[in-house]
Amino acid sequence: MAKRMRLNAVEMANPVQDNAGLWLYPGNRVERYKDLDYWIELAQTLERGKFDALFFADILGVYDVYQGSRDTAVREGMYFPINDPSYAIPAMAAATEHLGFVLTASLSYEHPYALARKMSTLDHLTDGRLGWNMVMSNLDSTARNYGLKQLDHDERYNRGDEYLEVCHKLWEESWENGAVVRDRINRIYADPAKVHEIGHEGKYFKVPGIHLCEPSPQRTPVLFQAGSSDRGREFAAKHAECIFLNAMTENETKFLVQDIRQRAERYGRNPEEILFFPKINPVIGDTEEEAQQELHNLLAYSSPEGALSLLSVWTGVDFSTVSSDDLLAFIRKGEQRSGTNYLFEFFKRNGGDEEWGIEQLSKYFAFGGVGSLRVGTPEQIADQLEQFMDHTGVDGYNIAYATRSETFEQFVSKVVPVLQHRGRVQNEYATGVFRHKLLG
């Protein structure tokens, strides 16, 4: 039997994500990110489409590599302004029954003692529907505003290992099963002998005490991760239950899936229990022509400058100082810097280099980078999603949108029924907590 296709929707609590310029598309009310109504409606739409989860990306700074300034980000509403996404979750949870919620939270700034309480609280209030996307923040602008200097890349991950160790002790070891007795005869709410100090003393953290929360339905939220560097993959293999992959080719996806599963096996884990979700951007039409027309209409709003400002953050190179020729040369080098190899793959996949200048590039960045675009009828998109899944071993998709609400509305009403008819997307939710729903 074909593997079930799991679906997550990608959102952020800000006006514009990777879809640079598309906030201008008619009817795209991006400013609704500030309204509870928007989030509640979205959650209900996704639950109607039997999505597994809403995946909240997040950053704690502003993109300021391009032109050495945050002006482009501010003007374009690109990833900025950005609210704390965690606060949409309780309202969405109250309006749904099954949908999971994956919250991105950095291991670099909030103290694990406080983060553990926050996650336990959300897992309680959602009745066990929480996931945590663990990120090591990599923006200098964030570190500066915390009055800190960034640790170097690998040390961030070393510290991350210890951070997770603290969280694990708080969530899994501090409270025994059965510690909360609520014994009204003997007047015992919780048995002090079954609640334990974790006594953590490490290189980065000292947390002697007990977890502030009684055990939540899942104790540990489902752990997501998205790192693709060598150190990031090692971290994922050790800790993550779900991996979010940035869009890329079949070959690269297949490599990453196998690589991380092999590493996980070395940690004694069952490699099949790690789920992979590449990001895709669907553009849907009732006919192929309609879909292409829709893509054309959307691209008319894309912003080259916005796209380059994104690319500048992803690569660390200020593209305002780079000519078209230099950009192509740079990309052709296929360096191993973050994002760069994807670009290289992207160029190859799209027939080489010369015909792809900055303008064309930016149009494709209007859809969140490279390789994520899926254009066609519901059947064609369903075909593409099934094939990519079967060829690469991924377990489903993180679906991003071109325009707020509309993309998800269309995907749920048009593509999901096709995938359900083919037995790939669930018709009903499984019972139980998020981890059980995802892993079966």
Added chain:
Amino acid sequence: MAKRMRLNAVEMANPVQDNAGLWLYPGNRVERYKDLDYWIELAQTLERGKFDALFFADILGVYDVYQGSRDTAVREGMYFPINDPSYAIPAMAAATEHLGFVLTASLSYEHPYALARKMSTLDHLTDGRLGWNMVMSNLDSTARNYGLKQLDHDERYNRGDEYLEVCHKLWEESWENGAVVRDRINRIYADPAKVHEIGHEGKYFKVPGIHLCEPSPQRTPVLFQAGSSDRGREFAAKHAECIFLNAMTENETKFLVQDIRQRAERYGRNPEEILFFPKINPVIGDTEEEAQQELHNLLAYSSPEGALSLLSVWTGVDFSTVSSDDLLAFIRKGEQRSGTNYLFEFFKRNGGDEEWGIEQLSKYFAFGGVGSLRVGTPEQIADQLEQFMDHTGVDGYNIAYATRSETFEQFVSKVVPVLQHRGRVQNEYATGVFRHKLLG
């Protein structure tokens, strides 16, 4: 015309607060603090009663002064376990239209750059219904779990002054009015020239950048504070718009109201714009006899040990090592340590000392300390609330409960109508944001 009586409900995201032992009262389902349904129902009850706000107290540690151990707190469910209260707010906001939400958050641990985003987000999502109760955490157990040592009392407040300065700059100065233009013709989401780096460099914080959120309806949440020490009152007079007073005698209340208003005047503030809310615990009956019977029934469940463990935290004295006689001697000294002078006042008010042993004391601590109890028919309670208000100059009350849901249900259905009939409690909410509703 008599001043409007403002009403806030006091809650925490934990099983038991100051009402030690009362979780055992039949039907008191304290464990519902983990359920969204509980919070949504409560918010709707309070809005039916035209309450101004739900006031969320919070702590980030566990009480462990009594017997030098956290065992009593764990066994009694006293302030522990404790979830993050902020996450109940969005679900309650979605289910109500006017009710305000006051969130306690410490200035001692979370970085102001992150706290400012959290508060702006909640103010956006609640459409301007947020208040912030600013506390300087004072539990050693919290500091230890953050790997820190506590600053001394006055330095905590000095740091608090700078903390608020950072928040003020982020909320009020970083984004000009009109910075968010959403100009679809010129493709400008926000005007970079109207968004400003705050450039904060102080003794405790360096925050060079811009606020992550566009201006929320109130920008700055309504500022609450509860400090009663000399330094705490100075802080309140400088910053707070609302003051939460722990229950105490008329004379002491009157003194504090006048003292803080005078200090505020020295900061150039209008002293009448600072609102005071003492805490009260109502016990309501249809007849006086019924009310006294209800009090008797409740007290049968009170926990002397739980009360002493609270008292130990408030005074810093481990009362497990103190005999009844020593306790009375200690209290009679009326020392200026936190809480001690209230105890002294309490003893005087209740006719002296000898007849009040630890057992009797603990029963009154079953209602959150001293002076807060109001027992009687709805009319009698209304009388007491009106008189205390008129004699002391306070602006309303923070109402605590004996048993979860039931106390507020009774207060809303029985006492509020009497107070509305007398023209003291509002019949309809004013329009506008929380600050406008509170201050008119």
